[in-house]
Amino acid sequence: MENLGNLGQFLPIILMFVVIYFLMIRPQQKRVKKEKEFESMIKVGDKIITKSGIHGKIAELGETSIVLETMSGKLKMERSAISMEMSQKLNTKA
Numbered sequence: 001m002e003n004l005g006n007l008g009q010f011l012p013i014i015l016m017f018v019v020i021y022f023l024m025i026r027p028q029q030k031r032v033k034k035e036k037e038f039e040s041m042i043k044v045g046d047k048i049i050t051k052s053g054i055h056g057k058i059a060e061l062g063e064t065s066i067v068l069e070t071m072s073g074k075l076k077m078e079r080s081a082i083s084m085e086m087s088q089k090l091n092t093k094a
Helices: 002-041 084-093
Strands: 047-049 053-063 065-070 073-078
Touching: 002 084, 047 084
Parallel strands: none
Antiparallel strands: 047 053, 053 065, 065 073
C-alpha cells in the first residue's frame, strides 16, 4: 500500500512531462523532419526565400550548401538558411 502512496506523489510530475512532450517536443520534432524533407527536395531553378529574407533562385546545389542567384549576384549559403514556410508561400503564389 505504501508504494501506491509514493506513486501518487510522483503522478503529477509524470503527467506534466507527458503533457510537455506532446505539446512541445513532439511538434518540434515533426517540424524538423518536414524541414529536412523540404531541404532534400529542392532543386536547381527553384525560387526560394531565406530565413533572413533574401529572395532568389537556386543556381547550384552542394551537399550542405547552395548557391543562390539574386538580382545583385550570387551568394553561397547553407541549406538550413532556407525558410520552408516563406518559400512554399512564394511558390504557391506564382
